[in-house]
Amino acid sequence: xxxxxxxxxxxxxxxxxxxxxxxxxxxxxxxxxxxxxxxxxxxxxxxxxxxxxxxxxxxxxxxxxxxxxxxxxxxxxxxxxxxxxxxxxxxxxxxxxxxxxxxxxxxxxxxxxxxxxxxxxxxxxxxxxxxxxxxxxxxxxxxxxxxxxxxxxxxxxxxxxxxxxxxxxxxxxxxxxxxxxxxxxxxxxxxxxxxxxx
Amino acid sequence: xxxxxxxxxxxxxxxxxxxxxxxxxxxxxxxxxxxxxxxxxxxxxxxxxxxxxxxxxxxxxxxxxxxxxxxxxxxxxxxxxxxxxxxxxxxxxxxxxxxxxxxxxxxxxxxxxxxxxxx
Numbered sequence: 342x343x344x345x346x347x348x349x350x351x352x353x354x355x356x357x358x359x360x361x362x363x364x365x366x367x368x369x370x371x372x373x374x375x376x377x378x379x380x381x382x383x384x385x386x387x388x389x390x391x392x393x394x395x396x397x398x399x400x401x402x403x404x405x406x407x408x409x410x411x412x413x414x415x416x417x418x419x420x421x422x423x424x425x426x427x428x429x430x431x432x433x434x435x436x437x438x439x440x441x442x443x444x445x446x447x448x449x450x451x452x453x454x455x456x457x458x459x460x461x462x463x464x465x466x467x468x469x470x471x472x473x474x475x476x477x478x479x480x481x482x483x484x485x486x487x488x489x490x491x492x493x494x495x496x497x498x499x500x501x502x503x504x505x506x507x508x509x510x511x512x513x514x515x516x517x518x519x520x521x522x523x524x525x526x527x528x529x530x531x532x533x534x535x536x537x538x539x
Numbered sequence: 540x541x542x543x544x545x546x547x548x549x550x551x552x553x554x555x556x557x558x559x560x561x562x563x564x565x566x567x568x569x570x571x572x573x574x575x576x577x578x579x580x581x582x583x584x585x586x587x588x589x590x591x592x593x594x595x596x597x598x599x600x601x602x603x604x605x606x607x608x609x610x611x612x613x614x615x616x617x618x619x620x621x622x623x624x625x626x627x628x629x630x631x632x633x634x635x636x637x638x639x640x641x642x643x644x645x646x647x648x649x650x651x652x653x654x655x656x657x658x
Contacts, residue, residue, distance in 0.1 A: 419551070420644050421644070423552060424622075424644040426551075427552065440548075473551060534643055534645065535640075535641070536640070536653070537639055538639040
């Protein structure tokens with residue numbers, strides 16, 4: 342699986358005085374629990390934070406697009422991103438949400454992996470998430486995309502509030518290592534699911 | 540060339556699916572939910588249908604159940620293409636006479652192979 346539902350390992354984070362579930366690259370997590378924060382560490386990856394504003398149910402995903410032409414709308418190489426977005430949106434709709442009440446915020450897409458490339462992966466990820474949300478008619482109400490610093494995001498789906506911490510350059514390495522590992526595993530993985538004929 | 544009906548409420552997925560089928564020379568009609576899909580089935584009489592499961596208005600399982608009652612839908616192969624993996628849903632799919640179950644993300648070669656095999 343290229344996108345997996347995150348495990349529900351949770352801990353108390355004194356920095357924000359809140360219970361937190363941490364989401365790894367390639368995963369997503371949803372909750373309707375008030376005051377529970379979902380957290381993730383982003384370098385060039387992006388996280389879409391999506392909630393239904395009426396039910397307060399929502400979550401975030403964490404993904405990247407490995408291919409150079411991936412941001413093209415409708416291009417098949419955007420499949421990783423499309424899949425990550427669909428998994429998250431489906432869980433929210435299944436919990437009683439409706440498309441017209443979805444609200445999104447997007448974070449990440451920094452230039453941390455390929456600082457010399459003319460096609461920076463972070464910018465591509467950021468553009469994809471903007472295009473995708475526009476195409477699906479999901480309103481994007483806040484963003485913090487681009488730049489050169491990794492970010493730690495805490496998202497509270499129940500209220501829609503987000504806290505973003507920009508990490509100092511010397512702490513960006515941890516985000517970069519996780520993302521490089523994800524990119525490598527995606528290059529090896531065959532992006533196809535199972536077939537069953539009845 | 541096969542006439543394919545592709546049904547998904549996610550625009551990006553409809554585009555990707557239509558793009559991959561058209562590039563292989565197939566004729567593609569699309570729908571964004573089960574209600575639209577029933578209309579398209581009646582109008583275009585596709586030779587194979589690929590449908591999402593979770594959709595507003597009428598989901599993929601309800602669509603298949605209704606389609607099987609129509610002359611245009613009685614024997615046409617209908618594949619579910621979904622993020623879902625639960626056995627209870629697969630059992631329901633068999634009950635409503637779906638032809639098969641594909642788990643997303645889809646592989647274009649896999650889809651094209653199935654279209655050639657089933658249509």
